[in-house]
Each structure stands twice: as C-alpha cells, then as structure tokens.
Amino acid sequence: MNGKDLLAVANENYFAVPAFNISDYAMGKGIFEISEKLRAPLMIAIHPDEVAHLGRDALPAIVQRAHRSSVPVAIHWDHGGSYEQVLEAIQYGFTSAMIDASMLAFEDNVAITKRVADTAHTVGVSVEGELGTIGKLDEQAEDGVAVSEITYTDPQQAVEYVERTGIDSLAVAIGTAHGLYPKHMKPELKLDLLQQIKELLPIPLVLHGGSGNPDDEIGQAVKLGVNKINISSDIKVAYHDRMREVLADTTLREPLVIQPPAIAAMQEVAAQKIHLFDAAGKADLY
Numbered sequence: 001m002n003g004k005d006l007l008a009v010a011n012e013n014y015f016a017v018p019a020f021n022i023s024d025y026a027m028g029k030g031i032f033e034i035s036e037k038l039r040a041p042l043m044i045a046i047h048p049d050e051v052a053h054l055g056r057d058a059l060p061a062i063v064q065r066a067h068r069s070s071v072p073v074a075i076h077w078d079h080g081g082s083y084e085q086v087l088e089a090i091q092y093g094f095t096s097a098m099i100d101a102s103m104l105a106f107e108d109n110v111a112i113t114k115r116v117a118d119t120a121h122t123v124g125v126s127v128e129g130e131l132g133t134i135g136k137l138d139e140q141a142e143d144g145v146a147v148s149e150i151t152y153t154d155p156q157q158a159v160e161y162v163e164r165t166g167i168d169s170l171a172v173a174i175g176t177a178h179g180l181y182p183k184h185m186k187p188e189l190k191l192d193l194l195q196q197i198k199e200l201l202p203i204p205l206v207l208h209g210g211s212g213n214p215d216d217e218i219g220q221a222v223k224l225g226v227n228k229i230n231i232s233s234d235i236k237v238a239y240h241d242r243m244r245e246v247l248a249d250t251t252l253r254e255p256l257v258i259q260p261p262a263i264a265a266m267q268e269v270a271a272q273k274i275h276l277f278d279a280a281g282k283a284d285l286y
C-alpha cells in the first residue's frame with residue numbers, strides 16, 4: 001500500500017503504524033513475522049545509509065516479501081535527502097518516501113518538498129515532509145540537530161507548509177530526538193503543541209526519534225493524533241544486546257545459530273511498540 005492509504009485508516013481509528021528501520025534482510029523478515037503474528041499494519045523504513053548497507057539488489061526481495069504479507073505494508077524511504085533520492089525510491093518500488101528538507105529555510109523546504117510531492121503523486125507514492133527540527137542524541141543517530149537547538153514545529157506554519165506542498169503526512173518536532181537518551185537526560189514531549197497542530201491540521205502526523213520516550217507519553221501522543229512512529233534505536237539495541245550475550249560462547253560460528261535469538265529479542269521489543277501504538281489487530285480494518 002502507499003503511505004497515504006495506510007495512515008488514513010490509522011488516522012480514522014486513533015492508532016499509529018510502527019515504522020521500523022531495518023538494515024538487513026534477516027531483521028526485516030523478523031519484523032514482517034511479528035507484525036503478521038499480531039495482525040498489525042506495518043511500515044518498513046529504510047534510511048539511505050541503510051539502503052547503501054543493504055545493497056540496492058536486496059530491495060526487490062523486501063518489496064516481494066511485502067507483497068506476500070498477510071498484513072498491509074508500505075515500504076518507506078526514510079529521510080530522503082534530495083529530489084534525486086526520492087526518484088531512486090520510486091524506481092525501487094518504495095510506496096512512501098520522506099523528503100527531509102527541515103534544515104533548510106522555510107521557503108526552500110516548501111520548494112523541494114512540493115517538487116517531490118508533485119512527482120511522487122503522479123505514480124501513487126505518498127510523501128512525508130518535516131517542519132521544525134528533530135534532535136540528534138549521539139553520533140550513530142540518523143539525522144538531526146543538537147538537542148539544545150531543536151526548533152519546535154509552529155502550528156500555523158505547519159498548515160501553510162502542508163497546503164503549499166501537498167504532502168500526505170507531516171513529521172513534527174515536539175521534543176523527540178533520534179538516537180538514545182543519555183541517562184541524565186529526561187525526554188519530554190510537548191503534548192499541548194501536538195494537540196494544537198492536530199486541531200489545525202487533521203492529516204496523519206509522524207513522530208521521529210520515538211525510542212527512549214516514556215511509554216505513557218507515546219501512548220498519549222497516539223491518542224492525540226500521531227499515526228506513524230519511527231522506531232530504530234530500540235529494536236537495534238535489543239537485537240545487538242542479545243547477540244553480544246550469544247557471542248559470549250566463542251565456539252559459535254553459524255549465523256543461523258547466532259541470529260535467531262537476537263531476532264527474537266528484537267521481535268519482543270517490536271511487539272511492545274505495536275501494542276503501545278494500539279496497532280495490534282488493526283490489519284483487519286483494511
């Protein structure tokens with residue numbers, strides 16, 4: 001499915017579709033399987049750096065897996081950095097693409113986002129834009145600015161941005177950050193700001209940097225109209241923490257022995273998120 005149709009059902013029914021970032025096929029397969037088990041609609045998110053790591057030849061396999069899935073799936077190009085990158089996403093069969101020009105001046109963000117949306121829409125691919133900036137907590141985090149420099153999304157400007165660009169969903173900056181929070185830092189979402197934005201702009205809103213935020217805040221954000229939440233760090237931490245434990249046995253050699261426990265640990269966290277976002281069972285609404 002494209003992102004627009006996938007998220008429209010979430011918007012009508014007050015749940016959020018998890019967008020899980022995957023960096024290899026085995027992780028992706030694990031995410032498909034847990035989503036199918038819980039009957040949850042799914043976005044497979046792949047960041048350009050992850051595309052490079054996977055290799056472009058692996059992308060058709062992921063698209064093929066989506067076609068065979070028993071739940072609705074969109075394949076989403078996460079944080080597209082240019083018009084040309086989004087063309088690439090379209091060529092590879094992605095059904096949803098983000099153009100992230102949030103670091104540019106407002107008029108420049110509008111111009112590039114509109115150009116992307118006009119092109120993507122001609123072939124039925126939906127587009128997510130971003131207004132305001134999302135934080136970056138550590139060097140491995142995918143994108144963003146220092147947390148002290150976060151610009152929150154301005155509700156009035158968001159309305160103008162969506163009207164002028166024609167995007168299908170909007171990533172909002174309400175206090176989340178990519179990566180993992182250091183122990184001394186307590187994340188806090190501006191839920192009142194989220195509410196203001198949604199009242200003026202009833203399209204699906206997107207939360208990036210959703211790892212590490214308290215569950216009750218995320219749950220409230222879903223009820224207030226967030227319809228897609230990106231989860232990357234949390235599933236990857238679960239995967240690799242478990243893998244480090246497994247690898248303590250230095251005699252192990254075969255990936256098919258080493259990876260399954262790590263995938264199971266990742267699925268456990270993915271399942272928690274699916275329930276937190278109220279997405280379990282929602283595949284039946286499509």
Ligand SMILES: [Zn+2]
Pocket residue numbers: 079142143178208209230
């Ligand atoms: Zn992001």
